[in-house]
Amino acid sequence: MLEITKESIEKAIEKARITKPKVKVIQFRLYNVTNKTTGANYEVTFTKIAGRKFADCTCPATKVCYHIGASIGAHIVLAEQMSRQTV
């Protein structure tokens, strides 16, 4: 599990902006990311533990990768919608 910090996610988002992978929402906290050039396909999951954010990706990267950077945008939008619904 990789912890999402401001520094690690900023780098990942920057990389995602260049790579522009395709993000598909499977369900809340679970996203499918496809590299349009290579066709490589990975699953990203987000977890929140004691106020800290973590993510997992099925790719071989050992740090916050651009798949996580690409899907966090969709995740934030969904998380906001979910929190509004429960109020």
Ligand SMILES: [Zn+2]
């Ligand atoms: Zn990845």
